[in-house]
Amino acid sequence: MASFIIEGGHPLSGTIEPQGAKNEALQVLGATLLTDEPIRIDNIPNILDINNLILLLEDVGVNVTRHGQGSYTFQANNIDLKYLHSEEYLNRCASLRGSILLIGPLLTRFGRATIAKPGGDKIGRRRMDTHFMGMQALGASFHYDEEADIYEIASEQRLRGTYMLLDEASVTGTANIIMAAVLAEGTTTIYNAACEPYIQQLCHLLCQMGAHITGIGSNLLTIEGVESLHGAQHRILPDMIEVGSFIGIGALCGHGLTIRNVGLHHLGIIPDAFRRLGVQIEERGDDLYIPGPQQYTIESFIDGSFMTLSDAPWPGLTPDLLSILLVVATQAKGSVLFHQKMFESRLFFVDKLIDMGAQIILCDPHRAVVVGHDRNTQLRGRRMASPDIRAGIALLMAAMSAEGTSRIDNVEQIDRGYEDIEQRLNALGARITRI
Numbered sequence: 001m002a003s004f005i006i007e008g009g010h011p012l013s014g015t016i017e018p019q020g021a022k023n024e025a026l027q028v029l030g031a032t033l034l035t036d037e038p039i040r041i042d043n044i045p046n047i048l049d050i051n052n053l054i055l056l057l058e059d060v061g062v063n064v065t066r067h068g069q070g071s072y073t074f075q076a077n078n079i080d081l082k083y084l085h086s087e088e089y090l091n092r093c094a095s096l097r098g099s100i101l102l103i104g105p106l107l108t109r110f111g112r113a114t115i116a117k118p119g120g121d122k123i124g125r126r127r128m129d130t131h132f133m134g135m136q137a138l139g140a141s142f143h144y145d146e147e148a149d150i151y152e153i154a155s156e157q158r159l160r161g162t163y164m165l166l167d168e169a170s171v172t173g174t175a176n177i178i179m180a181a182v183l184a185e186g187t188t189t190i191y192n193a194a195c196e197p198y199i200q201q202l203c204h205l206l207c208q209m210g211a212h213i214t215g216i217g218s219n220l221l222t223i224e225g226v227e228s229l230h231g232a233q234h235r236i237l238p239d240m241i242e243v244g245s246f247i248g249i250g251a252l253c254g255h256g257l258t259i260r261n262v263g264l265h266h267l268g269i270i271p272d273a274f275r276r277l278g279v280q281i282e283e284r285g286d287d288l289y290i291p292g293p294q295q296y297t298i299e300s301f302i303d304g305s306f307m308t309l310s311d312a313p314w315p316g317l318t319p320d321l322l323s324i325l326l327v328v329a330t331q332a333k334g335s336v337l338f339h340q341k342m343f344e345s346r347l348f349f350v351d352k353l354i355d356m357g358a359q360i361i362l363c364d365p366h367r368a369v370v371v372g373h374d375r376n377t378q379l380r381g382r383r384m385a386s387p388d389i390r391a392g393i394a395l396l397m398a399a400m401s402a403e404g405t406s407r408i409d410n411v412e413q414i415d416r417g418y419e420d421i422e423q424r425l426n427a428l429g430a431r432i433t434r435i
Contacts, residue, residue: 003409004422007431008381008402011255011293014428018243018262019045019419020070020236024198027175028205028234029053030101032062032074034109034179035209037231040073044236048416053098059083060102081110090116090150103131103153104176107140108183112154130166130173137164138177138184161186161225169194169219169313175202182211184225193221196314197266201237208232238263241320242418243288244270245393248324249425250290251279252331252401257428259288268315273325275299276307277332295375298334310339319343323394326350330358330379331401332372339367349391352384353398356406381406389417396421400430 020043029050032039044050046069054072058064061080065073083089084106093099094116106113132142132151138159143152161184166173174194179202181188193199195217203216209232212224243262250257251274264286271281271288278296282289298307311319319342329336330353340346344365354360356379359371381404386392392414399406408414411434414421422432 001409002411003407003435004396004399004411005433005435006381006396006399006406006408008399008404008406009378010253010400010429010431012249012253012257012400012425012428012430013255015258015260016246016424016428017260018238018246019047021045021198021239022047022050022241022417023171023196024201024236025050026053026098026101027172027198027202028236029057029074029098030105030175031179031202031205031209032057033076033079033102033105034183034206035229035231036075036077037229038073038075039209039231040067040071040233042071042233042235044070044072045239046070046419048412049096049098052092052096056089056092056096056099059089059092079110085114090114094149100128100131100172101175103135104179107135107153107155108159108180111156112152114150114152117149117151128173130168130170131176133167134164134173134177135180137162138180138188159184159225161188161223163189164191166190166192168192171196171199174199178202178206178213178221178223181223182206182213182225182229183227184223186225188223188225190221190223191219193219194313195219197237197240201234205232205234208234237266240267240270241318241390243267244274244321245324245397245418247271247274247279247281247288247290248328249397249400250292251277251294251296251328252397253430254290254292254294256292257290259290261286262288264288269317270321273309273317273321274328276309277325277329277336278334279328296332298329298332298336298372306335306337308337308339311341319346320390322346323349323390324397326360326368326370327353327394327397329370329372330360330398331375333374335369335371337367337369341366346388346391349387349395352382352395353379355384356380356382356398356402358398378403380404383407383409385409386411386413389413393418393421396432400425400432
């Protein structure tokens, strides 16, 4: 297990560029299973979860060619269907949540998919009903082996298009159903579909491959099934969660930080969420500049009521950024309520911030009130462990702004979502050592 030793209090300045989007990469990698022709994907992030999924695709029989940093071609023309039922495959699925995105492509192309209950962040229940209910609506049969924790889904004939109203706007559930529907017979209509930029990007790739999808960018998608798909080329967007993380770092620790090539039109309300905390952000073409050092004051609503930041399906605020926003608020002037609606365990990391001296009231598993220090009191260095990717980067931010030295254990969680993070931050002036 690796750890970070962080010497806090060093100002960060310079230029940094976000990696390719992790969540988009997971989806489009699954889409490579939908054809036996080559699919080239550029700007793939070099992070643990993505690398593990690429290795899993190779073991399944996908021919993977690396052209350079972040650039690969995938050709699924020799899939080992027996391996898909092996104990090794199921064990690897159990440790990688992204493996759930193989179900739709495998089912629609080969008629069967088996997967163990996927792993991932420990942030509360992350049910998969939407995935399987969507597949059943398309005509597949579903079986769950409770003792072995294995899901089996199969169809003896080609999937059939249908109308479905999703019980929740699940991003990965929507992605899986889209990938299953593109090769189904007839028309599939998905209402209450997730419409994040990552879903839009998946749809654009599939259309390049020959799929017929309308309503892209809305929560009502119509998919006319085709007999087969062909090769294509695709470039992954900048990771908006990493962009948000760097905005937070710039506000908390920055002395002038430029974030390059952020894909500004795909960020939605993310910059405005930081502005509600009083953070200054300048838009310079497709770059963002975070001036610093900053004294920032939390806004009130127009009627003067208490500021609340809460997560919501796109185009609302992504839940992945609430941890970062919460840490930024610890040094603001004013108070703010954070309402994490989607996951009941994601705010539990705040006890570590409280140990560092932050003024936070954890009201219940979903709500926390932060009373900002207004830069009058620094956080104190502590030893802690990273419970998940986003809490891990939030704790790293807190440690970089703190007085003294901190240690964060279990930083493999951070590695799952952030590429070479300590090297990139050290280039800006941070003092982070991996041990």
